[in-house]
Amino acid sequence: MTITSLAEVSAMDRTTMASNLKPLAREGLVSVETSAVDRRARVAAITSDGRDRMEAALPLWRAVQAQFEEGFGADEATRLRTSLGAVLRTGFEPWAE
Structure with a gap:
């Protein structure tokens, strides 16, 4: 799911969502990658x-x-x-x- 979509369904600002995902990514609990479809978008996935x-x-x-x-x-x-x-x-x- 894109960070923007995840922020929307969580009723959260996109920038805040991206910041909140950083420690989860550092812990290996989520991955955050550039979208293959839209290079401007970042996609988050649970590991x-x-x-x-x-x-x-x-x-x-x-x-x-x-x-x-x-x-x-x-x-x-x-x-x-x-x-x-x-x-x-x-x-x-x-x-x-």
Whole structure:
């Protein structure tokens, strides 16, 4: 996925996304290469080490999500996620200004 596309789906500025990927690339968890299709674009991909690390972290992430819902309330957590999704769908990009 291009860094620009990844930033868009993450609701993040492209430059910030590129900066956030650098330590992951240094650790060998992602690769960032020039696109073969568009030499101006950079493409990020998860490596096998990155996939292993992600799979190891997934149970921890799920536990934190469950803890959040327990403390905040499952219905409130659902409403919060729905509201945040609605904000993202508006296309509001404060960093684009």
